Amino acid sequence: DAGVIQSPRHEVTEMGQEVTLRCKPISGHDYLFWYRQTMMRGLELLIYFNNNVPIDDSGMPEDRFSAKMPNASFSTLKIQPSEPRDSAVYFCASSAPNTGELFFGEGSRLTVL
């Protein structure tokens, strides 16, 4: 298996622009997580899905952030409009039904100027 695949790996954009991050989980995993990592706050859970249904989005910082999972093999995290404080590395992770072990993607490094 190729693992969790995220795109883009790097994104540089200007304040006010829309940003869309993409994730393909490992086939057969029924949980998908979006995390944000910064030096100041470490890894923070933004939202997670179970069987494509959003379960807990309490970590989403504000209405500018939204996430969707239209099918079992694809999810997006959208920021509109983006702000400089959104600059971070965004990780997608998926987990298998029984073990709960998390498999992370390589992350999308976002820089908002």
Add this chain to the structure above:
Amino acid sequence: KNQVEQSPQSLIILEGKNCTLQCNYTVSPFSNLRWYKQDTGRGPVSLTIMTFSENTKSNGRYTATLDADTKQSSLHITASQLSDSASYICVVSDYKLSFGAGTTVTVRA
């Protein structure tokens, strides 16, 4: 509030030496404790997962210990290699995951 505290924040060791990282937590109830290794610019990778009943678990040169009574865990790296240079993150689970801030290990030749 559930917390996971890791120490030290960073350390530097010479290649071939051993080191031990600490993790103290207040998460309750406790389901499992995980250690992840994160190389610079990469995503975290699981090293070990321990449940309440497990005291020690090894993965190659990495050995994790758990004392659920004192709510402490350690990660021991034996005969360190340059490739061990990374951030090591302790994660404790009840119904959700609580992440430590990580310990940055630098192995020098």
